[in-house]
Structures are given as structure tokens and as C-alpha cells.
Amino acid sequence: MNTIGSRTIMKGSLEKVTGAAKYTDDIKVKNPLYIKLLRSPHAFAKIVSINLDRVIALEGVKCVVTGADFKNTFGVLPISKDEPALARDVVRYVGEPVVAVAAETIGLAKRALDLIDIKYIEKRAHLNPSHSLRKSEDRIHPELPNRENNLHKHVEQSFGDLENGFENSDTIVSSEFTFPSVTHAFTEPHCTVVEISGDKELKIYSATQVPHYVHRAVSEVLEVPMHKVRVIKPYLGGGFGGKSDPFPHEMVAAKVALLTGRNTKITFSREEVFFSHHGRHPSKIKMKLGVSKDDGLKSLEGNILIDGGAYGSFGVVTSYYNGVLLQGPYNLPNFSFNCDRVYTNKPMCGAMRGHGGVNPRFAMEVLLDEACTNLGVDPCEFRLGHFLKPYSLTPNEFRITSVSVNSGLKKAMAKSKWSEKYGKLPFGKGIGVGCGFFISGSNLPIHWNQMPQSSVRLTIDFDGGVTLYSGASDIGQGSDTMLAMMASEVLGLPMDMIKVVSADTRLCPIDLGSYSSRVTFMAGNAARNAAIRVRKILAKAAYEMLELKAPKEKDANVDIDFFKQGQNPPKYDSPYLGANPKIDDGLTFSDQKISEAQAGESVDYIDVVRRALDFGGALNVQGVYSSPKLGGTFKGAGAGLSPAYSMSVFISEVDVNPSTGAVKVEKVTCFHDCGVALNPLAVEGQLEGSIHMGLGQALMERIEHTEGAVQNASFLNYKIPSAFEMPEIELIYDGEAEVEGPFGAKEVGEGALAPFIPSIANAVYDAVGVRVRQLPMSADVILSALREKEGKK
Amino acid sequence: MVGKAAGNWRFKDKVLNDLVEVVTLNINSVSYSRAVSSLMTLSHFIREECDLTGTKIGCDRGECGCCSVLVDGKPILACLVLAKFVQDAEITTIEGISVDGQLTPIQESMVENGAIQCGFCTPSMVLNATHLLNTHKAPSKNQIKKCVSGTICRCTGYTKIEKAIEKVVEGRE
Incomplete structure (x- = not known):
């Protein structure tokens, strides 16, 4: 088959080009409550009182929630779960959600916000990232221990002999660089729709890149078991990292549904999208580089300050990436960097x-x-x-x-x-x-565990059609298409015989989500492995039908001895189902035919499927991808x-x-x-x-x-x-x-x-x-x- | 407290807070008569009253272009027009572009040339390109750029959308 390498039309294009594709805001649920958020007008202030009397009295307002309704905070990284669903006691940036009103119409919810009376005492805001490193009596996150300032994370690493490298350089250049905040600017505003069933199960449709993390966060924040929560990502109008965290509005929409037993819906205005931000960290970088005319780059030293905004988000990872991603693409024997991520009273920064x-x-x-x-x-x-x-x-x-x-x-x-x-x-x-x-x-999952990073389930029933189930989120980049191409290539089937069910935490096995450029590599390998597994079943049936003897099966785990060519091989003891197992069953799967070259005989794919189904029923297999064990043992080696x-x-x-x-x-x-x-x-x-x-x-x-x-x-x-x-x-x-x-x-x-x-x-x-x-x-x-x-x- | 039916509430909301008018629009050759707020914009009328969700709202204030529809064949931003002002016009949304379920040449070209990634701007791009192709036999590169620059696309860098339009023009020659 020649699917791989061909200019393949994206799955979903037809729905998108005719306007049939349903994005989150297009999903209609029965009789929803519409939610609006009252956001903070202050960068840093103490919440003295919230008076909801007038808003609760308003006919048509069904539910009002505040920070007091949520016990647990959340965050995409387990090490910085510092964000509340709604502000509690203190607001930390202009635009932070403080009160959520759920009403029978959008208009009512909007008007209700005007009836909320909040008394704040404004505090001196921390706006300058350099100043955030100074000692402060009134920190943004006083709950962080052993701190006197607004530092969120300090990371540093050093390799080789920096000074020696500079001494052996023919030229040393150094400078300071400044970068402002930029944002993703995807076209589809954030939106969440929650459908609640009679037994209080939550079906959450959300514009997210990471259904799995939303699933975890909702369960934790609302204190409901994970099996009572189902997260679905419908068609998504762009992410670029801006939808790769769990968000407050997702918690709020789910909470209101639980409290009222009603379906809920919340859609952001464009302004709210900018307030939510999660964009690229503004930074100040001092860098020094030593270069030798003959030997290339000798030493690099970086002092980096990144402005994280009010909450953690992906910030710890960002701090490391600011340094470690400079280790390529050049040889760089001596390398040192440190990075401070500080909190400031601005919308939080994250992954972009x-x-x-x-x-x-x-x-x-x-x-x-x-x-x-x-x-x-x-x-x-x-x-x-x-x-x-x-x-x-x-x-x-x-x-x-x-x-x-x-x-x-x-x-x-x-x-x-x-x-x-x-x-x-x-x-x-x-x-x-x-x-x-x-x-x-x-290489490392955010939540440390031994699970594969991606699993893809593949089923074939009597009609011969293949269905792939993957947790990966197609956010417009075409991951559904990529998954289908894997199966198409391995099984010799046209693309339209392969359907993809993705990004639904109830139907699909786990995949961590669409971020860090992981989907093609990880979910792709898992899909390919699943297709190879089902091909083995089909090959066996084909040999029976052809009345030929199958060649002896080799170990599917492919040798990863390519690494031994390196100088300092780390230990490999992880018997993961090999990346790239070879296909060596002696058959050709192409154009819905399975043929054996030596005997010159072939059988139709559909007949082979039916033969394979004869005793066990529908074929169900799973392929996984686990990344190999890599890296050193020093602090931050995983980054x-x-x-x-x-x-x-x-x-x-x-x-x-x-x-x-x-x-x-x-x-x-x-x-x-x-x-x-x-x-x-x-x-x-x-x-x-x-x-x-x-x-x-x-x-x-x-x-x-x-x-x-x-x-x-x-x-x-x-x-x-x-x-x-x-x-x-x-x-x-x-x-x-x-x-x-x-x-x-x-x-x-x-x-x-x-x-x-x-x-x-x-x-x-x-x-x-x-x-x-x-x-x-x-x-x-x-x-x-x-x-x-x-x-x- | 048991919630009342949504329909009642929507009507009550309108009566309490806005002037309500019966607005009749001709969208994709179907006539829709609805009692709505006299301040309801065309984009919300299309999405909420007619359930034609192919028209996207990215900003609701005339900046992103995603809600473009054709009014008497000309592209306009549906978020900047009150529904009641276009009652005499023929309105075409993305759902009304294909004829008998057949893709039009520009739709086909966009699919084939990879001009669609997340798809949120796609309906607007298709409608704007349809207007360009209807009014220009051989639009210039600049005219094509102008046509796509009215809508924000953050995925494609516009290159493949321009190419999709160019291919349709080439096919005509």
C-alpha cells in the first residue's frame, strides 16, 4: 500500500467545508443553563465580601457559585496545582473568574452579573517580573513554603567545563534579550457544554486539547469518581497550546450541572479568551556564547527570567525547556543555564x-x-x-x-x-x-506512571471496516487522518474503510493529549502496532485459506541496538512492544487483497476477515507505545x-x-x-x-x-x-x-x-x-x- | 425549584428586556419567521433560531470574519448586521452553498489542497471565495489575497487557501 507519503485528504474536511462539523458551541443539549463569569477588575486584591442577595432574587437565575463551592485547586502539572476554579479570598489577575451565574438565558446571566456586589481591598500588585524576585510581605502565593518572594520555580543545570570552553573560544559574545507576551489567537473561543444524566453522570463536551487531563481535574476538583465523568472533544477550532490545560470554566460548568441537575453551557467572548491567555512566557534572557573558529560552539551560558503570571500552568516544564532545548542542533560540549519562573499579577502563561x-x-x-x-x-x-x-x-x-x-x-x-x-x-x-x-x-508522562503513553484499540467486524479508537485529540492538525493512515498502510485498505473514534474518555483508551508534538510519534506508533497485531490474525487466516504454511513468527520486539553506536549507552531494560516492529509475514496486503508472492496466490481481504471472525467474532486488538527509558540521573534529567x-x-x-x-x-x-x-x-x-x-x-x-x-x-x-x-x-x-x-x-x-x-x-x-x-x-x-x-x- | 421550559424563558427574557419583533429571513431559500429581540444580530439568528451552526462566531464584533455569510451574493459579517435589516435579502450560509449535496469547485479545491485544518474559518473562506469567483473570471493574486485577508486563519498561513482558489481559476481556463 502507498498511503504513507501520499498527499492524503484530511478526515473531517468534508464536514468542515460544508458547515456540518459540530464544534463545542454548536452542540445542542436539552434546556441548558447558560453560565457567565464575573471576573476580577483588580490585579491583586483581597475579597472582603461577596453579596449575592440581589442576584439570587432575580427570577431565572438558577445557580450562583463562588470559590467557596470548590475545595480543591487544580493545575495541569501535579507539582503546581495552584489554580482555584473561582477565586477564593484573593484575586490574582485582572480577569480572574470570581463568581459564576447560571441562568435560563444568556441575556439573564449577563445582566445578573451586574447585581453582584463584591467588596475588594486592593493590594499592591506584583507586575514587574524582576521585582517579583524581591522579598515581599504580601506574596501572590503565600501557600508556597520556604519562600520570601514570588519565585515559582528555579531550575539550573550545568554540563562540561564552562570556563574552559570560554577560554578556548576565539570569540565570546553576550547580550540581553527581552520578549513580550504573545498569545495563541486560535479562532474558536473556549466553550464547554455539560450534559448530566439522571444518575449524575457528567458528559462534558469541551474545546480542549487534553480530554484526559480535564477528566482527571474535574474528578478531583468536584470530588466525583472518574468513572462518573466522560470528556469529549468535538471538532476543535485551533489550540496551539492554548487549550492544553484544564480550565476554571470547565470545573464551573460541571459543578453547576451537579448542583442543579441541569445541563449547562458556557462560551467565552473573545475578550475572555485574551484574559485566560496561557500564552508564551515573556522573558528576559542574558546569554553568553563562546565560539571557536575550528571547533564550533564551545560554551553557552544562559540566565533566564520568565514571567509566569498568576498561576503555575505548564510553567515548571517551560522553565526547563528554556534551557535544555538549546542542546541541539549543534554540538555544545559546555553548557549551563538557570531559569527563574516568577509569579506576577497578570493572566497566566503556559504552553504555546x-x-x-x-x-x-x-x-x-x-x-x-x-x-x-x-x-x-x-x-x-x-x-x-x-x-x-x-x-x-x-x-x-x-x-x-x-x-x-x-x-x-x-x-x-x-x-x-x-x-x-x-x-x-x-x-x-x-x-x-x-x-x-x-x-x-x-519522554516522561506528566503524571508519573508505568502506563503506555498512548494506546489505540482497533476493531474489525464482518463488514471489513476498521475502527480505530484513540484518545488523541485532532485539533485541526490532522491526527485522526494520521492514525487512519497507519492502519491503511499496514492493512492495505483505502482510507475510507478506516474510521477513527477519538478524544472521548469513555470510548477511547488513554492518550495523554495533543501537546509537546507527541501525537504522531506516540499515538501513531500505537496505531501502527495495533494494525500489525490485527494483521497477524489476518495473516494466519489467509495462510489457512491459501493452504500454505506460514513462515515462523519472529519476535515482534525490534532490536534497539542502533543506540550502541553512541558513546555512552544508557541501560535499556524496558521490553516495550517494540517501536517499529517489522512486518515479515511473507504476505502483501494491498488494494483489499492479501497475496503470497512465491505461490503467486491471493485471497480477498473481506473473505479473510470473515474466516478470521469464524470462531472468535469481531477482531479486537490494542496497540501501545511506551517511550524507552532514557536520560541521566541528575536533577531535571527528564526535562x-x-x-x-x-x-x-x-x-x-x-x-x-x-x-x-x-x-x-x-x-x-x-x-x-x-x-x-x-x-x-x-x-x-x-x-x-x-x-x-x-x-x-x-x-x-x-x-x-x-x-x-x-x-x-x-x-x-x-x-x-x-x-x-x-x-x-x-x-x-x-x-x-x-x-x-x-x-x-x-x-x-x-x-x-x-x-x-x-x-x-x-x-x-x-x-x-x-x-x-x-x-x-x-x-x-x-x-x-x-x-x-x-x-x- | 423546577425549571421552566426553555422556550418560555427565552420569550420572557425578550419581552422583559428588549423590543420583540417578528423577523422573517430568507436563508438558503427557506423562509424563517421568528419572534426575536429587535437587537438580535444576523449571526445569532442564523445559529440560534435556524440551527445553522456552520456560521461561526469567533469574536462577535467584526474582527475575525468567521461569521461571513452572503447577502444577495455579497459577503458580509453577520455579527455586525441586525437580523431585521436583511429581511428583503437572499441570505446564503455555508449550508446553502453546495447544490444537491455536490461540493462546489471551491469546496472541492479546498478539501483537495489541504486548505482546511481546524476548519473554524473554512465556512467564511468558502463564502468569500465563492463571491470572488462569481464576480471575477480570473482574479489576480492580489485580489485573492484581499479575499482571504478578511477572515482570520491561524492554522494555515493562508497559503493553501490561496492555492485552492488559484486552482479553481486554473481549472476554468
Whole structure:
């Protein structure tokens, strides 16, 4: 079969293009109560009293809940469950939900909010992340022990001999970089619909990337057993990390349903989406890089401060990712970083496409470009030969498997005509390069356990149709399509014979969700394994029908001896059902026929299915993926571990108007090593989408706060690129097959965003000779840098 | 307290707080007469009164473009128009685009060219492109960009949507 590698139409496209697809807000449940949230007007204040008398008296208001109705707090990470469903005693950011009103109509719920009387005593808000490190008598989270300030998490790691590396460098460059807050800006606002049954079972439809974590959180916060909760993700209008936490409104909608026995619904306004945020952490990064002309990168030191906002979210992971994702794609023998995540009285930050790796990547690539300028070397030529070796270990013990970035950079140089352009374009025109490195799923689960990271169930009944059940969330990236392609390829069936039931915690076996670029690698491997298992059953039946002898079955667990080529192999003792078990049953499954080459005979797939069903009934198998045991034993060794890493190269060409400072990205050449591109249509879509989002962060996106309040909580004032800003795009994605990826694939959804941004900054330097050390590179920033440069002359 | 039927409540809410009018709209060649608030916007009329949920609301204030519908063949933002003001017009939503269940060329092209990821902007993109293709035999690249720039898409970077429109134009030649 040739499904893998073909431009495969996305499942669900037909429903989406005709308007039939039901998103959460489109789901009708019987007679719901509509919920509205009253949000805090203050960044930091004590709640003195909440008077609900007038609102309860209002006819049509059925239920009002406050923080007192929820005992447990929650958070996506078990180590920072610090968020209440509704504020208790204190509010920590402008927009924090304080009271929820459930009424018979949306209009009534809205009007009811005006009748709530809350008395606050305002406190001095912590808004500046640097100040949050100072000793404070009035901390944002006083419950955190052993603290005198608003530090949430401090992480540090050090490998090799930093000083020695700097001593052996030919040039040392260092600088400070600042990054504002940016947000996901998906088009579908958050929405949750709860349907409650007579026996108080909750069916929660929610616009979420992580039904599994919502399932856990609702059960914990509401103190109801998990089997009484079912979470379903309908069609989802974009996530990018912004829907990868459990949210207060999900807890509230479920709570109101339990209290009233009524169905409930809550939909955010666009403004509320901005208040909820969970976007990229604003950061200040001090970085120092030592480079040797012959040996490449010698030492890198990073001091990083990230502004977490009011609650934890994914922040602990973000803190680590700010450092550890710099361990690739180059050889970097000596490396040290520390990162402080602080609480401030602003909407919380969390995971956003390229999680934690984007801002430090900008700093590193800009410094590397500066070092190349100092050394008088071509930044592309210099990078060649200094990339990580395939099948090696980094100093912090990341297992590196396939690496295609060296040849990828050469291809990108050729396509972009780099050598003819770099340093040779007229003033105002420039070309620049940046490279990146990202995980294909986190090797460690958030909730520590020995379960597989993904399980996929596969059934075939008498009609021959295949149904896959997976907890993975298709959030528009096409994961349902990817899962079906796995089965299509293994079983030789057309795509329309394979149906996918996904993201329903009642029907589907566990999958941790769509984040950290894990789905293709992990759920994909699980689906492939499930298909291989069912193929074994079918192969046996086929041999019986053909009256041929089946070859002796080999062990399905594939050897992972590829690692032994590395220098310092860690112990492997995990007998997980092998990633990429080979298919060696001596048969060909293609076009709904199963054939044996030597005898030259074949049987119809459907007949084989019926034969296989004869004694046991419908075929039910499960495939799983468990990541291998990886990594060192030092503190934080698990952070950034992944079974495989993607790497990318961006070469950007810009036009800078010296009189206005406006930057236009004219062309971008991107090489992304996603291993085998399973579905080029989806791969291109992810890369183009990353370019769009990266362009926004590079040139225009920025959340503005005044006294902690978001000032530009609308698409009118938070500008994202339109079709007119998009550059001409050249994509190359022909990396070598990844040994452990499903059919050789690695991630493609996130890694490409980070290196694009510094490639623009480096092109700006080539164009007009100014180094940009802050984002966005808006016209005013470039213009003042140009004026400063003129002044110096 | 036992909850009253939703229909009653909705009506009561309207009577108490807004002027209620009977609004009759012709949507996808079907006539819908509903007693609604005189301030009800077209987008809410379409979604709530007619249950045509293909029209998406991303911001409800004229910024994202996702609620575009065709009014007498021209794309407008349904969140910025009161339902009662378009009673004489022919309104087409995404559900009324395909003829006899057959996809139109632009719908087919968007599916085939991977112009759809999360799909939330898709109905608006289809309607805007339909208008462009109906009014221009061979739209320029700039006209195509202008056509898609009225709707926010955060997934695709617009490239594949533009390509889908270009392919339809190519198919005409």
C-alpha cells in the first residue's frame, strides 16, 4: 500500500467545508443553563465580601457559585496545582473568574452579573517580573513554603567545563534579550457544554486539547469518581497550546450541572479568551556564547527570567525547556543555564507552539550570527559540520537518533542561492539563517506512571471496516487522518474503510493529549502496532485459506541496538512492544487483497476477515507505545527528553525600509527534518502555519498590559499577520527515516516556529547592520536602532 | 425549584428586556419567521433560531470574519448586521452553498489542497471565495489575497487557501 507519503485528504474536511462539523458551541443539549463569569477588575486584591442577595432574587437565575463551592485547586502539572476554579479570598489577575451565574438565558446571566456586589481591598500588585524576585510581605502565593518572594520555580543545570570552553573560544559574545507576551489567537473561543444524566453522570463536551487531563481535574476538583465523568472533544477550532490545560470554566460548568441537575453551557467572548491567555512566557534572557573558529560552539551560558503570571500552568516544564532545548542542533560540549519562573499579577502563561524553546532560540541564533560576524565566517558554512552527530548523546544525555540537518542546510543554501546573496545584497535587503531543535513528544508522562503513553484499540467486524479508537485529540492538525493512515498502510485498505473514534474518555483508551508534538510519534506508533497485531490474525487466516504454511513468527520486539553506536549507552531494560516492529509475514496486503508472492496466490481481504471472525467474532486488538527509558540521573534529567528530535533550518530574506524601519519578509526557505513525511499535505500545512505564527511574533504580536490589565484583548488590537504579510515559502522536508518513529516520522507541528524568528533578525542585520535583541521587530524598534547606529557614526 | 421550559424563558427574557419583533429571513431559500429581540444580530439568528451552526462566531464584533455569510451574493459579517435589516435579502450560509449535496469547485479545491485544518474559518473562506469567483473570471493574486485577508486563519498561513482558489481559476481556463 502507498498511503504513507501520499498527499492524503484530511478526515473531517468534508464536514468542515460544508458547515456540518459540530464544534463545542454548536452542540445542542436539552434546556441548558447558560453560565457567565464575573471576573476580577483588580490585579491583586483581597475579597472582603461577596453579596449575592440581589442576584439570587432575580427570577431565572438558577445557580450562583463562588470559590467557596470548590475545595480543591487544580493545575495541569501535579507539582503546581495552584489554580482555584473561582477565586477564593484573593484575586490574582485582572480577569480572574470570581463568581459564576447560571441562568435560563444568556441575556439573564449577563445582566445578573451586574447585581453582584463584591467588596475588594486592593493590594499592591506584583507586575514587574524582576521585582517579583524581591522579598515581599504580601506574596501572590503565600501557600508556597520556604519562600520570601514570588519565585515559582528555579531550575539550573550545568554540563562540561564552562570556563574552559570560554577560554578556548576565539570569540565570546553576550547580550540581553527581552520578549513580550504573545498569545495563541486560535479562532474558536473556549466553550464547554455539560450534559448530566439522571444518575449524575457528567458528559462534558469541551474545546480542549487534553480530554484526559480535564477528566482527571474535574474528578478531583468536584470530588466525583472518574468513572462518573466522560470528556469529549468535538471538532476543535485551533489550540496551539492554548487549550492544553484544564480550565476554571470547565470545573464551573460541571459543578453547576451537579448542583442543579441541569445541563449547562458556557462560551467565552473573545475578550475572555485574551484574559485566560496561557500564552508564551515573556522573558528576559542574558546569554553568553563562546565560539571557536575550528571547533564550533564551545560554551553557552544562559540566565533566564520568565514571567509566569498568576498561576503555575505548564510553567515548571517551560522553565526547563528554556534551557535544555538549546542542546541541539549543534554540538555544545559546555553548557549551563538557570531559569527563574516568577509569579506576577497578570493572566497566566503556559504552553504555546514551540513551548519554552522559542525565545532562548532567538537569543542563541542571534549570538551565533554575531560570533560568525566577529570571526569573519559565513554563518551557514560555519554551521555545517558542527551539528550533532546521529546516534549520539548530548552532554545532558539526550539520545540523538536520526539527524538530517547538515544536508538540509546545504539544500536550503542551494535553494535560496545563499552564497550569491549573503553579504552581497544592496543596503536594505538582507538574508539570514537560523536553526532549531525540538522534541517529538515528552519522554516522561506528566503524571508519573508505568502506563503506555498512548494506546489505540482497533476493531474489525464482518463488514471489513476498521475502527480505530484513540484518545488523541485532532485539533485541526490532522491526527485522526494520521492514525487512519497507519492502519491503511499496514492493512492495505483505502482510507475510507478506516474510521477513527477519538478524544472521548469513555470510548477511547488513554492518550495523554495533543501537546509537546507527541501525537504522531506516540499515538501513531500505537496505531501502527495495533494494525500489525490485527494483521497477524489476518495473516494466519489467509495462510489457512491459501493452504500454505506460514513462515515462523519472529519476535515482534525490534532490536534497539542502533543506540550502541553512541558513546555512552544508557541501560535499556524496558521490553516495550517494540517501536517499529517489522512486518515479515511473507504476505502483501494491498488494494483489499492479501497475496503470497512465491505461490503467486491471493485471497480477498473481506473473505479473510470473515474466516478470521469464524470462531472468535469481531477482531479486537490494542496497540501501545511506551517511550524507552532514557536520560541521566541528575536533577531535571527528564526535562526535554524525547524519543526523537526534529531539527530545522530557516533562511529568510527581508526588505528593510531604512526611512520607516518597516521589515517585510519576502522569502523564506525552510528545511524541516520530520523524518519521513507521512502526509506531505499535512506536513506543509504545519510548516506554513508555523511560519505564519512565527512571523507574527517576529514582527507584530505583543500583549499590552496596563496595571496588569490586558489592553489589547481583541483581534483589532492584537494584530496577527494577514495573507498580505506572508512571505513566499519554499519548503524542504526530506529527512532520513527515524528509526523509532512510525514509518520513520518525527514531529512537525512546533519545531519550525523557533528558528524562523532569529533568521529574520539575522537577515535584518545583513540588510541594514543593526542587531535586534527584542521582539517584536516592529518598525519603531528598527528605526530607533538605525538612528542610534547613525548617531554613533 | 423546577425549571421552566426553555422556550418560555427565552420569550420572557425578550419581552422583559428588549423590543420583540417578528423577523422573517430568507436563508438558503427557506423562509424563517421568528419572534426575536429587535437587537438580535444576523449571526445569532442564523445559529440560534435556524440551527445553522456552520456560521461561526469567533469574536462577535467584526474582527475575525468567521461569521461571513452572503447577502444577495455579497459577503458580509453577520455579527455586525441586525437580523431585521436583511429581511428583503437572499441570505446564503455555508449550508446553502453546495447544490444537491455536490461540493462546489471551491469546496472541492479546498478539501483537495489541504486548505482546511481546524476548519473554524473554512465556512467564511468558502463564502468569500465563492463571491470572488462569481464576480471575477480570473482574479489576480492580489485580489485573492484581499479575499482571504478578511477572515482570520491561524492554522494555515493562508497559503493553501490561496492555492485552492488559484486552482479553481486554473481549472476554468
